[in-house]
Amino acid sequence: MPSRVPVTDTADYINKAAPVAQPYLQQLQQLVEANLPSATAKIKWNLPFFELGKQYVSIAAYKAHVSLSLSADFTPELLATAKAAGYATGQKRLNIDFDQEVPVDLVKAVLNLIG
Known part of the structure; x- marks a missing residue:
C-alpha cells in the first residue's frame, strides 16, 4: 500500500491492500493474534498495530x-536466521517479498521477543 489510505481497522486495511498482499497480511494477523492473544489491535498512522503494554x-x-x-x-x-533464509530485515523488522512464503516459525520467534 504505497499511499496511506484511511482505514478503520485491520480487516479494512487488509481489504484495501493490493490483492497480492492480502493473504500475507491475513496470515501475519492470524499469527500475531494466536501468539499474542492479550494484544490490543489498533490503527495508527493508517497501519494495523497490535499493542501489548508498551510493546x-x-x-x-x-x-x-x-x-x-x-x-x-x-x-x-534472529537477524542471522532471517538473512540466511533469504528474508530482508532491519533491527526491528522482517520483510517478506511476494515471491516468498511467510516464515511461520521465524515470525513466532520474532513475536516471542515481546510476548
Missing part, C-alpha cells in the same frame, strides 16, 4: 513486500 507489532503492505515491525530489537540470532 507493539505492526504489519504493513508495500509495493513488493509486506513487513512485520516490532518495538523491540531483533536478536543477532
Whole structure:
C-alpha cells in the first residue's frame, strides 16, 4: 500500500491492500493474534498495530513486500536466521517479498521477543 489510505481497522486495511498482499497480511494477523492473544489491535498512522503494554507489532503492505515491525530489537540470532533464509530485515523488522512464503516459525520467534 504505497499511499496511506484511511482505514478503520485491520480487516479494512487488509481489504484495501493490493490483492497480492492480502493473504500475507491475513496470515501475519492470524499469527500475531494466536501468539499474542492479550494484544490490543489498533490503527495508527493508517497501519494495523497490535499493542501489548508498551510493546507493539505492526504489519504493513508495500509495493513488493509486506513487513512485520516490532518495538523491540531483533536478536543477532534472529537477524542471522532471517538473512540466511533469504528474508530482508532491519533491527526491528522482517520483510517478506511476494515471491516468498511467510516464515511461520521465524515470525513466532520474532513475536516471542515481546510476548
